[in-house]
Amino acid sequence: MIADDVAAEDVLQVAERFLGQLSRRRLMLDSTARKLVTEFSEVPPIxxxxxxxxxxxxxxxxxxxxxxxxxxxxxxxxxxxxxxxxxxxxxxxxxxxxxxxxxxxxxxxxxxxxxxxxxxxxxxxxxxxMKPWADDFRDWYLKRSAMVAATAEAVAKHLEDVPSETAFLLGVLSDIGILVLAEHHGQKYFDRVIQRFRSIPTLQLVKSERIVTNTDHSMVTAAVLESWKFPFSIVQPIYAQHLDIDDSLPKMGAGLVRCLRLGEAFAEMCDQPAAQRVNAFNSLLSRYYDVSRQESRHVFLEAIEKANQTAEILRTPPLEMSELQQIVNQEGEPLAASAVDQEA
Structure with a gap:
């Protein structure tokens, strides 16, 4: 029996935790990611x-x-x-x-x-x-990390029914694999993956990583978090972020994955607001067909503000606020028109 004064959110979280425990098996991480984390002595313990x-x-x-x-x-x-x-x-x-x-x-x-x-x-x-990184790569990573985390939190708060604190943490954690891949593969990773991804908007980061390293940063991040013995409910969404397994995820896990995907897409669009990045972002946003364009803009303007506010906590460089706000508000309509707008 569940007491009358127990919040529905707490019941949902207990159920999610129980389901996570039932499925607590080793994730099907690719062998490259698992071997990299197991054998790579530079992955620091926490x-x-x-x-x-x-x-x-x-x-x-x-x-x-x-x-x-x-x-x-x-x-x-x-x-x-x-x-x-x-x-x-x-x-x-x-x-x-x-x-x-x-x-x-x-x-x-x-x-x-x-x-x-x-x-x-x-x-x-x-x-x-990040000690050996060049300044431009360091700034790119830090701004990306802050934007992914802040956007995932805003999406969780306004568009999804999942804990916003967990979504923010997943955003902070999700790119650890980039650090590990860069440390292991060195200049090859910077030149053939990051530099090309940043300069050619048709390229996708994960696909480029798989070609060059035989794995991707989400897989490596999940392997790192497993090695740190983080809870399954945190590792699983990061593992699933770039996989087509949404139907097999618990409801909360699937919602957190969507927060991560939108956070990453928004960060990548802000870094390079080319048509391909805008379209990728809008494709993910179109799921929320009952949200007006104005409401969507509010969500992502809030994310930009939060990313800048957390600069001291995350020690990230300040964002170009006016430029990012212009991307959200520009006349070219980077935010997809929803069904609500179309009916107006």
């Missing part, structure tokens, strides 16, 4: 506390207590210090400064606090793998 926090994020909100979360985070003094610093930054802070961990978690809320901790942890992983 503190155990981050793995624990990732599992907390996969739990129903009603099971997250502030004392329990405070106890877990304070095991890592450096993470505690960074979280308090970020919570008091201009992008996040309330009118009063918070100086202790429990107050910060209370202010942010447990799920948002977990999200910030994991984002802070990923900064360290990213900085280790």
């Amino acid at each position: 503190p155990h506390v981050l793995t624990r926090l990732a599992h907390f994020l996969a739990e129903p909100a009603s099971e997250l207590s502030i004392p329990k979360l405070t106890s877990e985070i304070q095991k890592d003094p450096r993470l505690t210090s960074e979280l308090i610093k970020v919570a008091n930054s201009a992008q996040v802070a309330s009118t009063s400064r918070q100086n202790d961990l429990k107050s910060v978690i209370t202010l942010l809320g447990p799920r948002q606090a977990i999200l910030m901790c994991l984002s802070i942890g990923m900064r360290t992983v990213r900085s280790q793998l």
Whole structure:
């Protein structure tokens, strides 16, 4: 029996977690990705506390207590210090400064606090793998990562019925495989994959990766997250992002995959607003036929604003706000007309 006062969202999350446990088998990662992560010594380990926090994020909100979360985070003094610093930054802070961990978690809320901790942890992983990168590639990756995460969150909040914090985290995590592939394949990956993808809008990043490396960054990311023992409910959407297996996914997992795909398509359109990228983005957006063009614009303008707001948390370079807003609002109509618009 389910008590009358239990929220429907919590029931759904428990069901999703149970189904995930039933299907907790090793994902069918391609052998190249699995071997790369298994044998590649440069993939940095992460503190155990981050793995624990990732599992907390996969739990129903009603099971997250502030004392329990405070106890877990304070095991890592450096993470505690960074979280308090970020919570008091201009992008996040309330009118009063918070100086202790429990107050910060209370202010942010447990799920948002977990999200910030994991984002802070990923900064360290990213900085280790990006040390030899040229500035232009580094800026491209950081802006892309921020935009994918912010857009996935906005889509989850306004267009899908899935947790927005989880969607944001998936966006932050989804491109870790790019870092690993670049570190392993070196200049060949930059020249034959990233540089060509950025200069030729008809190319698709994943297809180029598969030709050059025999795998792709989503597969590698999923392999990395498995090695870190992240929960299946977080690994699976990233694994499925570039596969045609939506029908086999649980409802929440499929929704998160759609958030990731739109986040990536929007980031790629903003990087290169060519017709091919615009069409790819609109193709994904057309699923939401009952959303007007004006509502769609609001979602993606919010994503741009959020990506810029999180620059301090993710340590990403500032975005060209006016240029990105122009892409969303331009007369060329990059956002597809929905059925609502067509009926007007």
